[in-house]
Amino acid sequence: MAQMTMIQAITDALRVELKNNEDVLVFGEDVGQNGGVFRATEGLQKEFGEERVFDTPLAESGIGGLAVGLGVTGFRPVMEIQFFGFVFEVFDAIAAQMARMRYRSGGVYSSPVTIRSPFGGGVKTPELHADSLEGLMAQTPGVKVVIPSTPYDAKGLLISAIRDNDPVVYLEHMKLYRSFRGEVPEGEYTIPLGKADIKREGKDISIITYGAMVHSSLKAAEELAKEGIEAEVIDLMTISPLDMETIIASVEKTNRAIVVQEAQKQAGIAANVVAEINDRAILSLEAPVLRVTSPDTVYPFASAEDVWLPSYKDIVEKAKQVIEF
Amino acid sequence: MEKTKELQKIESQFETFQILNEDGEVVNKKAMPKLSDEQLKELMKRMVYTRIWDQRAISLNRQGRLGFYAPVAGQEASMIGTQFALEKQDWILPGYRDIPQIVFHGVPLEQAFLWSRGHLAGGQMPEGVNVMMPQIIIGAQITQTAGVAMGLKRKNKDAVAITYTGDGGASQGDFYEGMNFAGAYNVPAIFVVQNNRFAISVPVEKQSAAKTIAQKAVAAGIHGVQVDGMDILAVLAMTEEARKRALEGNGPTLIETLTYRYGPHTMAGDDPTRYRTSDLDDEWEKKDPLVRFRKFLEGKNLWSEEEENEVVEQAKEDIKEAIKKADAAPKQKVTDLIDLMFEDQPHNLVEQMEDYKAKESK
Numbered sequence A: 001m002a003q004m005t006m007i008q009a010i011t012d013a014l015r016v017e018l019k020n021n022e023d024v025l026v027f028g029e030d031v032g033q034n035g036g037v038f039r040a041t042e043g044l045q046k047e048f049g050e051e052r053v054f055d056t057p058l059a060e061s062g063i064g065g066l067a068v069g070l071g072v073t074g075f076r077p078v079m080e081i082q083f084f085g086f087v088f089e090v091f092d093a094i095a096a097q098m099a100r101m102r103y104r105s106g107g108v109y110s111s112p113v114t115i116r117s118p119f120g121g122g123v124k125t126p127e128l129h130a131d132s133l134e135g136l137m138a139q140t141p142g143v144k145v146v147i148p149s150t151p152y153d154a155k156g157l158l159i160s161a162i163r164d165n166d167p168v169v170y171l172e173h174m175k176l177y178r179s180f181r182g183e184v185p186e187g188e189y190t191i192p193l194g195k196a197d198i199k200r201e202g203k204d205i206s207i208i209t210y211g212a213m214v215h216s217s218l219k220a221a222e223e224l225a226k227e228g229i230e231a232e233v234i235d236l237m238t239i240s241p242l243d244m245e246t247i248i249a250s251v252e253k254t255n256r257a258i259v260v261q262e263a264q265k266q267a268g269i270a271a272n273v274v275a276e277i278n279d280r281a282i283l284s285l286e287a288p289v290l291r292v293t294s295p296d297t298v299y300p301f302a303s304a305e306d307v308w309l310p311s312y313k314d315i316v317e318k319a320k321q322v323i324e325f
Numbered sequence B: 001m002e003k004t005k006e007l008q009k010i011e012s013q014f015e016t017f018q019i020l021n022e023d024g025e026v027v028n029k030k031a032m033p034k035l036s037d038e039q040l041k042e043l044m045k046r047m048v049y050t051r052i053w054d055q056r057a058i059s060l061n062r063q064g065r066l067g068f069y070a071p072v073a074g075q076e077a078s079m080i081g082t083q084f085a086l087e088k089q090d091w092i093l094p095g096y097r098d099i100p101q102i103v104f105h106g107v108p109l110e111q112a113f114l115w116s117r118g119h120l121a122g123g124q125m126p127e128g129v130n131v132m133m134p135q136i137i138i139g140a141q142i143t144q145t146a147g148v149a150m151g152l153k154r155k156n157k158d159a160v161a162i163t164y165t166g167d168g169g170a171s172q173g174d175f176y177e178g179m180n181f182a183g184a185y186n187v188p189a190i191f192v193v194q195n196n197r198f199a200i201s202v203p204v205e206k207q208s209a210a211k212t213i214a215q216k217a218v219a220a221g222i223h224g225v226q227v228d229g230m231d232i233l234a235v236l237a238m239t240e241e242a243r244k245r246a247l248e249g250n251g252p253t254l255i256e257t258l259t260y261r262y263g264p265h266t267m268a269g270d271d272p273t274r275y276r277t278s279d280l281d282d283e284w285e286k287k288d289p290l291v292r293f294r295k296f297l298e299g300k301n302l303w304s305e306e307e308e309n310e311v312v313e314q315a316k317e318d319i320k321e322a323i324k325k326a327d328a329a330p331k332q333k334v335t336d337l338i339d340l341m342f343e344d345q346p347h348n349l350v351e352q353m354e355d356y357k358a359k360e361s362k
């Protein structure tokens, strides 16, 4: 098996699907000859030609509209938004158009679109690039939202996203692109959308998280283990829809949980997870379910992001608070 | 695509306006802006200053001492020429690359550096400096320009609003919307597109089927002109004309300047050799705005090596000073950020303020 970074795994998934289905088209700003600003589409235009992998004019709403139109004419668009901080420019195409295509056409049309985009903080981008806007997407009925945390997951989930017949927002945490390598099988394999993955087993507390925070949570779990606390770390992988089965089974086992997200606290994924646990497993709980998040401010300028983002220490502290409740 | 005769006729009207050719010779005497010798020299000083600043900024970035930086070498005439036509009361709505214009409009150099570093002081415009924060979301500044121009007109300010974007930015819907609004309300706005031929890696030919960007003004019903963006006199003359037109109530103007960025798109890993040939680089460096204008001034006995060296030294000195001041800026805290969310903070932020105060005092 090859050792790959997450970005290589993403390129590999795109290559597999471009090869597999000639209706798959990859497009966006700078994705062609330049291979994308993060090089996620490196070499793909050369391999599959300009008809399949192409640059667009600089206009996100145009890119979204193009995807909608190609979708109803039998293509399987994989569009890139160069940074997810620019999603507001294409929000109508995603939330009002793609998400409602199936319903508005009474099932005649659909939007089999994959929206790939780098997101998340900690890499010192200029302002308005890094952000955690996945909550906005998860609050949009009609789109699925997928966030991988390892190279292996990235490839399998992206292939599933492309094959899905509904719009899927697939968010790639910038900090994870090249920070480590992992084993990635060659050729095709899929990981089902809507399924979480237990990244570490434990009996004392469930840490439910996704994206870059999976790694902070694993680190926190190691710290906790030193004090004899065995944390179970659940990587949601798909944040909409949530895999309640996995979450509830874990909470019923550990009776304690915290939810960790890089995004701000208000109206987020973590809040949703807490609400679902309350609905389904409140009698299994020994303590309230607490959240580790960023504060309710806009995403900070680069020189403040390190102090703003949650750290593994915050996770350790919150986990202990729940344990000691 | 074979374009119709009618379309070709429209497109052919947008010829490139020029005053100084590549050899520094005046080819359009009639259009020469009226400038004193001192003003002519000032233009040169600013271009030399900006070129040195660009070089220093690039090396500071490489040493990890600057943060975000979008190089400007090659675009000095477009930047300095358009700003020079403005008055202090005019407003600038810049893009991320348009830092020279705002500094010459009154933003202190150290503030520009703080903006680069992602420090909130970078956006705190001094009293009386009518400049918006450099825009990152390409196109947002363009629609806002219609609003600023409307505001200036309604308050009888005798001022214009000028905004900048690139050839890529001209593909955004916001670009058309901004021009269309400004035209519909007949407000004093100037839209500058610095066409440096590439939007990161995408060549301008792939942005649009339009032969020029200037012609996009026609659809908005406003005046449009294409200028040699390496010729500071041509850029200045057209901006002065646009300003006058706007203030006389004769509508906004779109100015397309033909230019080139010699360096990478930004200092964050862009590699121009992936998308540009060195032949094209050479072709454009022959049009260099500084070389051309230096020749012109030397022909008038207005410029010498000593004067040039003086500017170079001054620029280096100023940058050193500015970096020192920027280094002295206070570290960014989450509590600063919480404090700036609203005029009065809601309860969730009041609570979080307490948490972060405790954390920060540890």
Ligand SMILES: Cc1ncc(C[n+]2csc(CCOP(=O)(O)OP(=O)(O)O)c2C)c(N)n1
Pocket (backbone or CB within 6 Å): A029, A058, A060, A082, A086, A089, B097, B136, B137, B138, B139, B165, B166, B167, B168, B169, B170, B194, B196, B198, B199, B200, B265
């Ligand atoms: C809305 C939006 N989309 C994409 C980007 C990413 N981006 C930054 S600069 C750039 C290219 C801009 O090219 P152009 O408008 O020609 O201006 P130049 O950088 O050449 O001055 C892109 C795509 C952005 N900042 N904002």
